[in-house]
Structure formats: C-alpha cells, structure tokens
Amino acid sequence: MNDARNALRPDLAVIAGHIPQGARVLDVGCGDGELMAALRAEKGVDARGIEIDPEAVEKCVARGLSAVQGDANRDLAEYPDDAFDYAILSQTLQTAERPDLMLDELLRVGRQAFVSFPNFAHWRMRAYLLWHGRMPVTRHLPVSWYETQNIHQVTITDFEELLRRKGVRIERSWFFSGDRELSSRGANWRAEYAVYLLSR
C-alpha cells in the first residue's frame, strides 16, 4: 500500500483497495476529490465525481479531476444505465433525501456500488441514548440533531434489511471501529461504520 492510500480514511482505503486497475468510477459526494485522486494515481482509474459544495468542486478541478457540481438526489438521474463499473457513496447515504431511491440509482448507473455509512446501533450510540436519553453526539457523528445533515440515520441491521427487500446482493462487507477492521460477528453492536460492495 503506498502513501496515497495510507492517507485515506479507512473506509475509503478499503474501497480504493478493491477497485481494479482502469475501472470507470463515479464518486457520489466526492468532496475535494481525495478518493478520486488516489484511484487515479494508483489504479489509473477513470474517476468522475458529483459534489454539492462548489468550493470542493473547484478543488477537484484544480487537481485535474472531473467533478460536477450538483445534488446527487436529483442529478444521478442524468447518467445513463451502467455508465460506470463502480458507483461510490461514502458516508453520504444517511444524508440522502431517500436513501432507498439513492441505492437504486447507484446500482443503475454503476454495475456495482460501494456504500459506507456510520452505524447508528454502535454500542456507544446505544449507551449514549440509554444513559442520556438524548441524540448521540460522538466522534463519528459530531453534529447536534438540529443541524446535522444526517437526516436518515441507519443501522447495519436496517441497511441489510433494506438490501434484502430490494433484492440487492452483498458482494462483500467490511466493518470498522476507529481504524481497526472487525469481523462481522456482532457488527451491529461493535462497528462504528460499515462498507458494502453491492450488486443487483
């Protein structure tokens, strides 16, 4: 693993590590292009991004990356079917207007999709809610309920239930606590966040 990937957030490093050389990738909510830059440098990936924040898009363009300013809730509809080998949605699912429809769109424009999200059923959340009786504010979800963009908090169990109902196949899954990867045993208690590789 080289420096570029070492510097990535663990969920992004997993995604970068499992995307093959030269793949076509759409990074939904690409931020300032950290993942796209790593994919391009290491894998010669043809990466495109969608990002709502114009300053972040500007940084992508300044890095020579292709990013389109827009709202993924609407603009994914503009991409043709199977336009990409992979669609990536990292730590953004819980901010979608309709996460279920977003998932449909990801698996329409991408043949496969990587999705990562913070797990609201992590024991620290449960403890916080149990003891304080208030919405948890933690290192992974540091913003108060009234100003958070995370309008659809989700747990690992909830997510997998949605996948079952939609008939989406889990190709692989990874679970993390901090930077440490966990086994899938008790993941809904133990994992702070999860990464899935999905296909129809």
Add this chain to the structure above:
Amino acid sequence: MASVLESNSPSLVLAQPLPLDSGQSLADVRIAYETYGKLAADKSNAILIFHALTGDQHVASPHPITGKPGWWSRMVGPGKPIDTARFHVICANVIGGCMGSTGPASAAADGEPYAMRFPVITIRDMVRAQVALLDALGIGQLHAVVGGSMGGMLALSLAKNFPDRAVRVLAIATTSRHSAQNIAFHEVGRQAIMADPNWRGGAYYGHGKGPEKGLAVARMAAHITYLSEAGLTGKFGRRLQDREAKSFGFDADFQVESYLRYQGISFTDRFDANAYLYITRAMDYFDLAEEHGGRLADAFAGTTARFCLVSFDTDWLYPTAESRAVVHALNAVAAPVSFVELSAPYGHDSFLLEVPALDRVVKGFLE
C-alpha cells in the same frame, strides 16, 4: 464611427475560399490574430482563446483604439491562470468582426465594402475560419480551447465539429443554443441600428456618419443584460448624476443613465454597426443540437476531449441551467466533464471580472 478599423495585429489570408453554413463561400478571408508566449518545439502547448461578441484578438495586449488593457489581461499573461510563460496563446478576431478579420466593412472583390452583401455567417463558420488559421500556423492539436459567452459557444462548436483539435475544452458563462430571450435582446439591438437613418441599408461606409446612435442604443440594451440587478443597485442605486434634484426633464438624471449613455457612445468608437448585426445573427442561429434532432448528447458522441463548464449564479443571460444542459449531454456520452457554478455579483460579465475562484478553476483545468 470606426467603420473600417485598422488593426496592427498580424494577419493572414486563407489560401482557400471558406465554405459557409449558408451554402455560400467567402474568398480571400483575412484573419487578424495575436499570440502570446512561445510555441513549444512539438507545438503541444497552444491554447486558442475565443473572444465574446464585442471582444477582439487583444486578449492580453492594449486595445489599439481605446488604449485599455486587453479584455482578459487579468487571466492571460506570465504567471496568470492562463500562463503565457508555459502556453502559447492564440486569439483571433472572428470573421464578421471589425478588428482586422474579414467582415462587412472589408472590401469585396469589386473593391467596395461588402456592407449587407456580406454573407450571413454562423458560429461554426467562425470556428472553421480559425481552424484554417491553426492549419496555416501548423498547429494540429490544441492543449485547450477556451472561451466565455460567445467565445464559449465557439469552444463548444469546435469540440463538436472538430473533435480532434482540442484536448481540453473550457466553456464559461455560455450555452449550447441561443434562447428566445437571447434572440429577443439581440433583435432589439439590431432594430435600433437599422432604425437609425444613418444606417442607409448598411451602406454607410464612406459617408462620414454611420448609425452611431442606433449602435449606441444597441450597446446600452445589451449592456444591461451583462449585469445583474444587484450589481446595478450596488453600483448606482437611484443616485442622481452631478445634481441635487431631479430635473423634470429627460437628461441623464440618474447615474445609471449616464453610465449607459457613456457605454453606448464609447462603444461606437471601436465597433462597426454592421459587424454587430452579423455577429449577433450568428449567435442567434447557434444551436448545437439542431442537426441532431434536438438531442445535444448526440452532438458530442465520440468526443475524447476533457470538458469544463463554469456558470455564475447572477448570470441571467446564460443562466446555470444552460451550462447544466451541456454537462448533462456530456455525461450521457461519458465524456470527462467538470462543472461548477461560481458565486459572483456581476451577472454575465463575471467571467471578465475579479472572481478569484474562476482563476483557480481555469488554472487547475489547464494543468
């Protein structure tokens, strides 16, 4: 009026007649152009900049008539976002123009100015002429083609019609087709020119006075469309011009009136009224999707260029939705495209003014 403007720019005459979209052709086409920065030995560092409706080839050098700095000198120069220490920048006056390239004020075969005998040209005709210029200069593929407003239309037209000629396409504050509103404003300007008795059916050359009044009104109307309501309010508000109270007459009581009158009059020193008619017509005819049954994506099928589109949130002449339509089409054909809507208070003119975010986008995209 500056009817036959002398240009001190280098120019060349195309060896072949230029075929036009109208079916006609134009012989002995002269193209005046400026270059900045050194062309690399392998000719890989050339950037072609297309100017806007009333722009010219003096992108980064003083205007020969007004003496003002080049129209994009804040963007183009050594160490600037379009860095002439690295890139060889070419900017040519469009055909139909009046700064040295063949236009309605130029002499036809009979030695008399074309005036309204000049054929109606299109954006693609202008591009064709500049591609012929590139051929004559021995430049095959451009590092980038760049343009704002009408210049952006030319850039998109080059990408569609000559897809091998540019590796990067940067189109700012522009559109893939002129809207009804765009056409409507242009028509107001043209009617103002043609209503001026000094227009003489276009044959005013050599008569001393041309349709300065009409051209000035055309410029005044157009100038409003380049600004924003907030920009006008900020700059002028309802402030009066050099007076304490309203005059109860039709003098330029308000600062905004005085400003527009000045913009109109000074424009006639540097622009030919017939050129204004022909170039606005070319813009009105512009619709990249027209030949493709309205499917813009088909216009870009198979393109290998990288694209970047930029719009401004206060630009109501070529609003963000116009750029998004192009982005949508490029996405549909899987072209690498970037798009950003920048926030700037100056309306359509933002692309010419102090918008640091634009500098960063332009510089980054050209890397």
